[in-house]
Amino acid sequence: MSHHHDHTTGNIKTAFFLNLIFTLIEIVGGILTNSMAIISDALHDLGDSLSLGLSWFLQKYSKKGHNNAFTFGYKRFSLLAALINSVVLIVGSIFIFTEAIPRLFNPVSPNAGGMIMLAILGVLVNGAAVFKLRGGESMNAKVMTWHLLEDVLGWVAVLIVSIILLFKEIPILDPLLSIGITLYILYNVVINFKKTMSLFLEAVPEGIDFASLKKKIEQIQLVHSIHHTHLWSLDGEHHAFSTHVVVPKNTTRDEVCTIKEQIKGILGDIHLDHVTIEVEYEDEECSVLELTHH
Ligand SMILES: [Zn+2]
Ligand SMILES: [Zn+2]
Ligand SMILES: [Zn+2]
Ligand SMILES: [Zn+2]
Known part of the structure; x- marks a missing residue:
């Protein structure tokens, strides 16, 4: 086996x-x-x-x-x-x-x-x-x-x-x-x-509560919303995560860095080999359009 x-x-x-x-x-x-x-x-x-x-x-x-x-x-x-x-x-x-x-x-x-x-x-x-x-x-x-x-x-x-x-x-x-x-x-x-x-089929790895993970990220200060949030596994042991985070248009560089650190903190327990966080400002249009809203 x-x-x-x-x-x-x-x-x-x-x-x-x-x-x-x-x-x-x-x-x-x-x-x-x-x-x-x-x-x-x-x-x-x-x-x-x-x-x-x-x-x-x-x-x-x-x-x-x-x-x-x-x-x-x-x-x-x-x-x-x-x-x-x-x-x-x-x-x-x-x-x-x-x-x-x-x-x-x-x-x-x-x-x-x-x-x-x-x-x-x-x-x-x-x-x-x-x-x-x-x-x-x-x-x-x-x-x-x-x-x-x-x-x-x-x-x-x-x-x-x-x-x-x-x-x-x-x-x-x-x-x-x-x-x-x-x-x-x-x-x-x-x-x-x-x-x-x-x-x-790129399902969320076993034992991970994706909904509560998303909720935690959305609760981070200055995070307006998130979309394009994906969590999948390469082989069952090595996982990957990506998300787009929308922040107020006047968010500073330091604040963006803090948000990214907080997201990585929330993801801390998961064995992630790849993390991608795209930061978008409120007045900025998302570069990647998807047919389904998520
Ligand atoms: Zn055997
Ligand atoms: Zn997506
Ligand atoms: Zn990578
Ligand atoms: Zn986006």
């Missing part, structure tokens, strides 16, 4: 290759054991590998900073990565449904012994990753640890089912678990997709 990115390229590179190798083992193992549950977990890990690979690739890009073609730099490229990831997971999920649903009516017995070995490997690999990351303080590390913990639980579920299958002939358990895991993958895709879409 997109939250797998870390700030050290070396870690990402290692995590990417480990994940990719493990994903390939799972795909081959899933085919050999004829288990849809294993294939579903493989799809999940393919999604993880993809987002790790893309963030590894994009980290090199984002370091390039801005240039004459991309004046905001390459931060928004991570949105593209998240979108590609969602599409891959949706296509993969559809494939799994077309394979697993018919098996509900026509159960095929998977190789339980092989499944147990793959599940133990899955618990060990993901468990080791949780162990390595535990105690991380950053939000990112916490989200990542939680995600890996879910991965471990997914493999524990496969382990339990394969142990049952070893002793009891209930082959329907495999497609049932497969569908469960895939629904869980899709649930996460929807959550990530929503976030990505609101970033693409």
Whole structure:
């Protein structure tokens, strides 16, 4: 998932290759054991590998900073990565449904012994990753640890089912678990997709009360009104703000500077990379006309 990115390229590179190798083992193992549950977990890990690979690739890009073609730099490229990831997971999920649903009516017995070995490997690999990351303080590390913990639980579920299958002939358990895991993958895709879409559509970043922000700016002394007020996010972490402020025609240079400082003070809590404040005098016409008044 997109939250797998870390700030050290070396870690990402290692995590990417480990994940990719493990994903390939799972795909081959899933085919050999004829288990849809294993294939579903493989799809999940393919999604993880993809987002790790893309963030590894994009980290090199984002370091390039801005240039004459991309004046905001390459931060928004991570949105593209998240979108590609969602599409891959949706296509993969559809494939799994077309394979697993018919098996509900026509159960095929998977190789339980092989499944147990793959599940133990899955618990060990993901468990080791949780162990390595535990105690991380950053939000990112916490989200990542939680995600890996879910991965471990997914493999524990496969382990339990394969142990049952070893002793009891209930082959329907495999497609049932497969569908469960895939629904869980899709649930996460929807959550990530929503976030990505609101970033693409330049929504106000989560947790910011835009109305009260505007109100506070309008209450600053000498501020007549504001318009063209925009707050958006580049990638969910780096935000940008711009506004036009109308002041009395005799406002002095010092007063304008104070107004700007006060606005920046109001914006203080928000992680802003770009702030643009245009000052307009009452008798001055706004240079940028917009169809909608705001
Ligand atoms: Zn995962
Ligand atoms: Zn505007
Ligand atoms: Zn800027
Ligand atoms: Zn204006």
